[in-house]
Amino acid sequence: xxxxxxxxxxxxxxxxxxYAQLYFTKNGNVNFFSKTILEDIKADxxxxxxxxxxQTGTLRFSLLNNAFHFAKAKMEDDFNENxxxxxxxxxSTFNGAINDINNIDFNKxxxxxxxxxxxxxxxxxxxxxxxxxxxxxxxxxxxxxSVFNVAAKDYQIKxxxxxxNKIAENIKVTVLCDYEKK
Amino acid sequence: xxxxxxxxxxxxxxxxxxxxxVIVYKTWNKPHQNIENAVAIKITAAAxxxxxxxxxxxxxxxxxxxxxxxEGEVREVLRNEQHQQVILLKTSIAGGxxxxxxxxxxxxxKPGSIVLIKGxxxxxxNGDSAMNLPGDVFLIRCYPSE
Numbered sequence: 001x002x003x004x005x006x007x008x009x010x011x012x013x014x015x016x017x018x019y020a021q022l023y024f025t026k027n028g029n030v031n032f033f034s035k036t037i038l039e040d041i042k043a044d045x046x047x048x049x050x051x052x053x054x055q056t057g058t059l060r061f062s063l064l065n066n067a068f069h070f071a072k073a074k075m076e077d078d079f080n081e082n083x084x085x086x087x088x089x090x091x092s093t094f095n096g097a098i099n100d101i102n103n104i105d106f107n108k109x110x111x112x113x114x115x116x117x118x119x120x121x122x123x124x125x126x127x128x129x130x131x132x133x134x135x136x137x138x139x140x141x142x143x144x145x146s147v148f149n150v151a152a153k154d155y156q157i158k159x160x161x162x163x164x165n166k167i168a169e170n171i172k173v174t175v176l177c178d179y180e181k182k
Numbered sequence: 183x184x185x186x187x188x189x190x191x192x193x194x195x196x197x198x199x200x201x202x203x204v205i206v207y208k209t210w211n212k213p214h215q216n217i218e219n220a221v222a223i224k225i226t227a228a229a230x231x232x233x234x235x236x237x238x239x240x241x242x243x244x245x246x247x248x249x250x251x252x253e254g255e256v257r258e259v260l261r262n263e264q265h266q267q268v269i270l271l272k273t274s275i276a277g278g279x280x281x282x283x284x285x286x287x288x289x290x291x292k293p294g295s296i297v298l299i300k301g302x303x304x305x306x307x308n309g310d311s312a313m314n315l316p317g318d319v320f321l322i323r324c325y326p327s328e
Contacts, residue, residue, distance in 0.1 A: 022313045026281055029263035046262045046283050047320045049307045060310065066247060067304040067322050073214045090246075090305060176263045182313055 021055040023142055028177035030063055032150075041075060043068040050177050052142070057101030059116060059144075061094040061175070083157050089124045104135055111136045116146065122155040133175075142179045147172065215302075217285065218325050220249040222300050227254025227280040231273035234306035234319050245303040251327050252280050256295045269299060269324070278309070278316035282324040291326065300327040 028048035034041040048063045065086040070076040080086040096118010098104075104112045117130040133146035149170040152159055223245070230252055233241035254271035257279055262268050267287040270279035282299045291297055301324030309315035 022315075024310070024313065024315055026279075026307075026318050027260060027262045027268050027283070044264065046264060046266060046268075047281060047304065047307075047318075047322065049309070049317070051310045051313055051315065062307050064304045064307060064320060067320060069322065072210065073212050074210050076214075091307070178263065182315060 021053050022182040023052045023054060023179035024182055025050050025177050025179050028061070028175070030061075030176075031174050032068075033172045033174070041070070043070045043075070043079065045069070048175075048177065050144075050179070052098075052144070052179055054101070054104075054106050054142070057098035059094070059096055059098055059118065063092055064090055065092055066090065083152070083159060084123055089122075091121075092123075093119075093121045095119050098133070098135070099130075104137070106137055106142065109138050120150075122150065123157050125155040127154060144175070144177045144179070146175045149173070214323075215249070217249055217300060217302065217323050220300075222249045222251035222327070224251045224253070224298075227252050227271035228274045230280055230303075231275065231278055231319050235275065235278070235317070242305065246305050248303055249300065250303050250321070251298050251300045252282070252321065253296070253298045254280060256291055256293050256297055258293055259291060269297070270318075271297070271299065273319075275316050279318050280321060281318040282321040284325070285323045286325055288326040298327040299324050301325065 026049045027046055028050045029044060029046050030048050031042065031044040045063050045068045047067045048061060050059070050061045052059050065084045066080050068076070068079060070079065096116055099115045099117055100112075101114075104110075104114070112135045114133050114135055115130055116133045118128070119126050120129050129148075131146055131148040133144060136143045136145075150173050151170050153169065225245075230245065230250070233245070252271060254273070257270040257272045260268040260270070262283065267284040269282045269284060269288075269291060271282065273279060280299075282301055284299075285301075299321065301321035304320045304322050306319050307317050309317040
């Protein structure tokens with residue numbers, strides 16, 4: 001009986017310690033911006049699920065493509081139906097890790113420039129990428145941000161030539177997440 | 183060809199070109215769907231969540247990209263990165279919510295209130311099993327409903 005209680009206590013402590021390293025958000029923001037001669041195209045997705053393990057640096061993002069909101073309904077229709085084919089490829093994901101996780105002191109307020117490497121899956125195509133990111137620690141709260149470019153053709157997103165003047169080849173993607181402790 | 187016929191042909195071409203431009207302009211600038219006045223499929227937060235979590239393939243076509251009105255108890259009221267109000271509705275799974283991003287803030291909605299939220303269902307995102315984090319069902323462009 002004593003052994004059982006000891007084992008249960010050890011397992012509970014291990015469990016608490018494991019969760020203490022885990023942070024998440026279900027309402028992160030990913031937005032993209034494309035500046036063109038005719039019109040600027042911007043869309044926001046505020047329903048980004050992201051999990052971060054501050055011990056291992058493991059970082060994961062998942063979002064629904066149809067949750068991107070554009071200023072114009074036609075832009076939104078074209079994005080979902082013609083470019084992202086959101087019915088066929090409903091999600092975009094990133095699975096990777098913060099390379100320099102050991103350089104971050106999560107017990108002290110500060111801003112840290114890091115690199116993140118992992119598999120970015122958009123439109124059913126997965127590419128291994130390394131992107132710069134910033135991790136901020138303030139009053140025990142962790143937030144992350146990143147700005148990087150995505151080339152539509154790398155992910156086999158076909159944009160008809162008639163509208164290529166409306167959409168830049170490289171699309172600027174911004175990620176903003178405020179994490180909470182699990 | 184006489185000058186008169188040429189003028190008529192030119193006029194017809196101009197009329198068609200103008201009509202084309204009007205159609206392109208109207209299509210490009212068509213407004214977003216009016217969610218507030220749209221007919222919605224009514225469902226409870228628990229039933230919607232269970233439908234996605236247990237039988238995603240069958241539930242998806244019934245709700246994804248459709249205007250739905252979800253009834254449930256408010257678990258939490260948050261603000262997202264763009265300071266929009268986010269209302270989490272309780273489900274039968276602890277930590278699993280119907281996650282509603284509001285188009286218009288509703289200041290009278292507090293945790294514990296029973297509400298009916300109308301919005302477009304974008305789908306379900308799985309949580310993280312290693313982290314014991316359940317996923318959420320997501321609604322966008324939401325309004326409080328009567």
